Amino acid sequence: MDKVQDNRAWFLIIPVFLIVAFSAVIPLMTVVNYSVQEIFGPGQTFFVGTEWFEVVLADERLHDALIRQIIYSLAVLAIEIPLGILIALGMPGGRSAKTSLTLVLLALPLLIPFNVVGTIWQIFGRGDIGLLGATFRAIGIDYNYTNNSLDAWLTVLVMDVWHWTSLVALLCYAGLQSIPPAFYQAAKIDGASKWAVFRYIQLPKMRGVLIIAVLLRFMDSFMIYTEPFVLTGGGPGNSTTFLSQYLTQMAVGQFDIGKAAAFSIVYFLIVLLFSFIFYTIITRTGEGEKK
Amino acid sequence: MTLTLEGVAKRVGAEQHLHPLALELQPGSFNVLLGRTLAGKTTLMRLMAGLDAPSAGRVLENGKNVTGASVRHRDVAMVYQQFINYPAMTVYENIASPLRRQGKDKAEIDAKVRRTAAMLRIDPYLERLPAELSGGQQQRCAIARALVKGAGLLLLDEPLVNLDYKLREELRAELRDIFADGKTTVVYATTEPQEALILGGNVTVLHEGRMLQTGPTSDVFHAPVSLECAAVFSDPPMNVVDAILTNDRVALSDGTSLPLSAHDRNLPAGPCKVGIRANHLTVLRRNERLVPIKGRVELSEISGSETFVHLRHGGTTLIAREDGVHSHPIGSEIQVYADPDRIFVFSTAGQLVAAPNWRRGALRNIA
Known part of the structure; x- marks a missing residue:
């Protein structure tokens, strides 16, 4: 078969090619470039090979940050996913004023910028003027996010739950709304329990949106930066110093460009790896039900 | 079972979805509800099933008043326009699900599932998920699920509408034989006069929420009581x-x-x-x-x-x-x-x- 060559087609992909190049490929390659150099100043760079990677991988503080990060992200998923599903199940269906109101209320936290969320909670949790802090103090709970590590960690977690559970709930709600009412009728006629309806109809039908919710919430929480930065700047001690915090300290605070670049690449690969693992697990669970 | 409707009506708000009607379905009979869209077929079926309570009248199963009783306490099975199966269960588990709920023992479940699947010719696909079947097979699976339950009343709400022509013909031809077990009272809703004629049995003609006529299908076809009825039962x-x-x-x-x-x-x-x-x-x-x-x-x-x-x-x-x-x-x-x-x-x-x-x-x- 004769294939007609038409090179003009290349012109059509040039815009996309340029956008991707400038927004993703070139910056990433710059980072790769930095990661293999020792940089003293403009024009004073030396090739060091994989040395930075070796330093980064052996960095104890990075290991601590990574463990803190993993625990944090898992906690976020463990709370936000079930909570989001529960909220979605409890939401009113159909087209009514009640539905619209619920949707608007749920969407509100999603509209608030990250640093504002941080500031809100920073003030909210203060012992002297914050509603939450003052209430805790009044009922005798010792809560102080500025010098208690656990309190600070929990505050960042609650902040994220407050900010992002809505997203999970809205996604699940969309999934639930796509189930034809006949499914529920059929289950009713079958005499299926509420649990059976959830387990065998709602959950499988929500699988698609749940994959998206888990991936989004995992990646986002794994890259959390603004909230702890605004709240305590990563403290007290290192208790809320997550990977991003540590990376920023290294790159902007100490101006350790080479090391920070190597760190970035490792960071990127970790996120990629975890996302891949989650994706595989969730899609496999679905297939497993075939057997 | 004998299903008796006495002056059953359904009103939603100011709208009369179903005008009062009386109907008696004999055990083992095959009954077609014929009417165009919005004639009240689904409303009537929902009342028969107990999914909705009638706003007037009584529903009796074998002479026992079940008017207010929830669908859970009724002896019914239903098949829908859409292919309704549990998405995450295999065909086998789907068919077995009503039996498991009845607490039957394993051997009995297995025997019944295989017999019913063979009857509907989906026995080669027992290990598949519904999504891996064709539309016709998915509906066969849903029909098998309804049949295996052994309910006294089986409701089919336009079960063949979403199938393509060829599959529709094929399944329709089999349906009469499948339902001819003599015990189950079958109610089958359709918009197509042709389908009613092919399936035979009794027909009840509905139009805009009113029952126009009921009787043996060929009698109704040969003598539609009114022009309205003739219009519905004529294509x-x-x-x-x-x-x-x-x-x-x-x-x-x-x-x-x-x-x-x-x-x-x-x-x-x-x-x-x-x-x-x-x-x-x-x-x-x-x-x-x-x-x-x-x-x-x-x-x-x-x-x-x-x-x-x-x-x-x-x-x-x-x-x-x-x-x-x-x-x-x-x-x-x-x-x-x-x-x-x-x-x-x-x-x-x-x-x-x-x-x-x-x-x-x-x-x-x-x-």
């Missing part, structure tokens, strides 16, 4: 022409005059409406008694291996049937033949007065 729609009856002839408003036949002789003279089904208005002249009508072709539509010719004649549009596939140029002249022995005579108010095959007393006139 293409019955030709209806205003006419005047005299002693020996009936004069149609388009100028055609038909001789009277055995069934419409001795009727009081005066104005009436005459109904002629498309298959009694033919292009082929089958015998000498047929009366020619000349008209101009407005449209000819091909359905299967027949052609329906719409022709304009004397101010009315008639639909005639022609065997085989033909195309008639629009506007061309055509001669069709009306069979005077097969016409229906209705009163001017639309009530049936005479029909060629009217077995008097065989019908219950509702309207």
Whole structure:
């Protein structure tokens, strides 16, 4: 078969090619470039090979940050996913004023910028003027996010739950709304329990949106930066110093460009790896039900 | 089971979805609910199933009043337009699910599932998920799930609508045999007169929330009590022409005059409406008694291996049937033949007065 060559087609992909190049490929390659150099100043760079990677991988503080990060992200998923599903199940269906109101209320936290969320909670949790802090103090709970590590960690977690559970709930709600009412009728006629309806109809039908919710919430929480930065700047001690915090300290605070670049690449690969693992697990669970 | 509806009606807000009706379904009978969209078929089925409570009247199962009882305490199974199966369960588990809920032992479940699957010819796919089956197989799985339950009342709400033509024909042909076990009372809703005729049994004609007629399918087809009923139970729609009856002839408003036949002789003279089904208005002249009508072709539509010719004649549009596939140029002249022995005579108010095959007393006139 004769294939007609038409090179003009290349012109059509040039815009996309340029956008991707400038927004993703070139910056990433710059980072790769930095990661293999020792940089003293403009024009004073030396090739060091994989040395930075070796330093980064052996960095104890990075290991601590990574463990803190993993625990944090898992906690976020463990709370936000079930909570989001529960909220979605409890939401009113159909087209009514009640539905619209619920949707608007749920969407509100999603509209608030990250640093504002941080500031809100920073003030909210203060012992002297914050509603939450003052209430805790009044009922005798010792809560102080500025010098208690656990309190600070929990505050960042609650902040994220407050900010992002809505997203999970809205996604699940969309999934639930796509189930034809006949499914529920059929289950009713079958005499299926509420649990059976959830387990065998709602959950499988929500699988698609749940994959998206888990991936989004995992990646986002794994890259959390603004909230702890605004709240305590990563403290007290290192208790809320997550990977991003540590990376920023290294790159902007100490101006350790080479090391920070190597760190970035490792960071990127970790996120990629975890996302891949989650994706595989969730899609496999679905297939497993075939057997 | 014997299902009895006594004066059952459904009103939602100010809207009367179903006007009061009485109906008795015999054990093991096959009952078709025939009506167009929004006729109230699904509403009626939901009342029968107990998914909704009627706003008036009583529902009895074997003489026991179950009007307010929840669907969980009813002995029903249902199949829907959409293919409803548990998405994450295999076909086997789907079919087994009602039995498991009944607490049957393993061997019995296995035997029943395999027997039912074999009956619906989905036994090779027991280990698959519903999403991995074709539409027809998915619906077979849903029917198997409903059958295996062994309920006294089986409701099928337009089960074949979402299937393609070929699959629909195939499954429809099997359905009668599958349901002929003699115990289950089957109710089958459809919009298609053809389907009702093929399935047989009894038919209940619904129109805009009212029951027009009920009885053995062929009786209702041969003697629709009113023009409304004839319109629902006729595809293409019955030709209806205003006419005047005299002693020996009936004069149609388009100028055609038909001789009277055995069934419409001795009727009081005066104005009436005459109904002629498309298959009694033919292009082929089958015998000498047929009366020619000349008209101009407005449209000819091909359905299967027949052609329906719409022709304009004397101010009315008639639909005639022609065997085989033909195309008639629009506007061309055509001669069709009306069979005077097969016409229906209705009163001017639309009530049936005479029909060629009217077995008097065989019908219950509702309207």
